[in-house]
Amino acid sequence: MSNNQNLSAWQRFYQRMTKAHELGKEEDIMTDHNYDGIRELDNVLPPWWVWGFVITVLISIFYYVKIFTGDYNQEQEYITEMEQGEKEVAAFIKQDKIDNPDKYANRTTAYTDAENLAKGKDLFTSKTCFACHLNDLGGSIGPNLTDNKWVLGGGFTNVFNTITKGGRPGKGMVAWETSVTKKEREQLTSYIISMQGTTPANPKAPEGDIEWSK
Ligand code: HEC
Incomplete structure (x- = not known):
């Protein structure tokens, strides 16, 4: 050095x-x-x-x-930031709905709460769905709606579309777009989804090649 x-x-x-x-x-x-x-x-x-x-x-x-x-608390910091984030997202969506109404016009809401599912169950009777699908959704003229095989596709979006637009021509499943409101179709769809995997009294054999589990 x-x-x-x-x-x-x-x-x-x-x-x-x-x-x-x-x-x-x-x-x-x-x-x-x-x-x-x-x-x-x-x-x-x-x-x-x-x-x-x-x-x-x-x-x-x-x-x-x-x-x-000090008064620093990691958990509280996380909770506060999450709450703040949720507020910002809600505010953004609220404004976005005003700015871009088209973007939201076709959106659907899936329900999981008891009240809306009960409404869906009532509609299944009052709108005569049970006549072809049976009250426990086991199927008769129309297919069994509790299994994981679908003619027209399972899952919320497909089922909602089938109820809205109907099945294949001449099969008997009409389009319910005009006679059942959007909210009612959402409730019906949510109810059907909630019945996936249940066991009807006399289940009709699975129909359709589209496999879809909940
Ligand atoms: C007149 C008899 C009839 C009525 C009433 C009826 N359906 Fe159907 N439904 C059918 C038939 C038949 C099919 C099969 C359509 C096809 O093969 O294209 C079907 C198919 C469906 C499917 C699709 C099943 C799959 O495997 O993809 C859903 C979901 C459905 N119906 C729900 C409903 C709901 C909800 C209502 C009441 C609003 C209703 N249906 C009323 C006869 C009926």
């Missing part, structure tokens, strides 16, 4: 941070540890590493004090 004067500021800093032992003088710091011919040098811990360690310790003390004595 005698030629320190000739080194740039960066090189001097680099040397100070590594304290690397000069390669030619390694014998000076050779220990007598010898593992199958691999020998060990008694190097000092590089100052950059020591400083990194000291800084993490200081940061941990800072966080320890802040978390256990």
Whole structure:
């Protein structure tokens, strides 16, 4: 290190941070540890590493004090941010519905709450669906609606479309678009989806090649 004067500021800093032992003088710091011919040098811990360690310790003390004595609470921060996020999404959708009504005109709502499902069940009787599909959806003229085989496709969107537009021509499943409101069709669809996997008294054999589980 005698030629320190000739080194740039960066090189001097680099040397100070590594304290690397000069390669030619390694014998000076050779220990007598010898593992199958691999020998060990008694190097000092590089100052950059020591400083990194000291800084993490200081940061941990800072966080320890802040978390256990201050009013900072990670869980509360998460809840607050989620609530804020939900508000922003709701506000965005509200405005978007005003700005782009077309985008929402064709959207459907699937219900899972007891009230709407009960409404769907009532409609299944009052709109005469039961006449061809039976009250437990086991099927007679129309197919069984509880199994995972579908003629026209399962899942909310397909079932809603079938009820809206009807089945294949001449099969007997008419389009209910004009006689059943959109909300009622959503309730009917939700009810049918909720009945997936139930066991009717006299289930009609599965029809259709489209397999669809709930
Ligand atoms: C006159 C008899 C009849 C009535 C009433 C009827 N359906 Fe159907 N339904 C059928 C037939 C037949 C099919 C099969 C259509 C096809 O093969 O294209 C069908 C198919 C369906 C399907 C599709 C099944 C599949 O496998 O893809 C759904 C869902 C459905 N009906 C729901 C209803 C609902 C809800 C109502 C009451 C609003 C209703 N149906 C009323 C006869 C009827």
